[in-house]
Amino acid sequence: MGLVGETVDSIKSIKIRQLLTQAVTLGMIVTSALIIWKALMCVTGTESPVVVVLSGSMEPGFKRGDILFLTMTKDPIRTGEIVVFNVDGRDIPIVHRAIKVHERENTGHVDVLTKGDNNDVDDIGLYADGQFWLHRHHIMGRAVGFLPYVGWVTIIMSEKPIIKYILIGALGLLVITSKD
């Protein structure tokens, strides 16, 4: 009876140790991903160093599903730069090009008007009611580089959440059933 009890205990303890090791490994993976993301935020100076293009308003340059790399420096905003901005009250950032810039003497305050390359009209209709210009605090970053097609993963996952759950479930299953 004591021998069986000992064996059962040892089996249980191995399982627990293995489980804990796997949990710690998983935690390490998630944490290092987070560290890389935060480091990217620091290096590029913007809160979202990578964005996915969601609309076709910048075609044929940026199609839906491309990803853009952003930076934000203290350099003044000039026409032609592709800027990413948030309109007050909307949470989806918009990626368009600055077509008009008026910069004040001394204060450095700047009024910016943007327009999507593929749109016929400028963005005044997108801004908040009564707002005619964007200011520096609306702008989150400038696009400096891009990769095609990679963003489709994010779009699919946000539009069909089922796929997100399936992926996470499969990953979880892989981690649990792996022998190391």
Add this chain to the structure above:
Amino acid sequence: MHSFGYRANALLTFSLTALAFICAIASFSDNFSNQNPSAEIQIVNINRFKKQSYGNDEVSLTLDITADLQSLFTWNTKQVFAFVAAEYETPKNSLNQVSLWDAIIPDKEHAKFRVQTSNKYRFIDQGHNLRGKEFNLTLHWHVMPKTGKMFADKIVMPGYSLPDAYK
């Protein structure tokens, strides 16, 4: 160690890494291209020059734009976005840039062009400072690659000016 899952995982990781590496090299190769674009802009006519009801000046003009941007195209170029902007200074604003016309150039054949057009976007000042104003016309280009780093530059052409009186 040799199950389907492991092999699929290894294959996927390797192919993604290789793809990322190739994209990076393609983008890096853009640094070695020799670029010498040229452009010339003439103001054919000032069509309208008046003060709006809000008190802001507005100008409508016709431009003749000749440009050769063929040297900007590399094998990694998807399109070149070119636009002409007027730059000037006013007492209130240290810099005003107003885009007057833009075009998307999809390939090298279209990169050498001459176009005569009235301004696509309205040239409106913040205020009424445009009478007799001297301004620069700049041709900007923004090279959008098939993958990787985008780069932009411009040619500044100074010496244009607006008439002293409304028309």
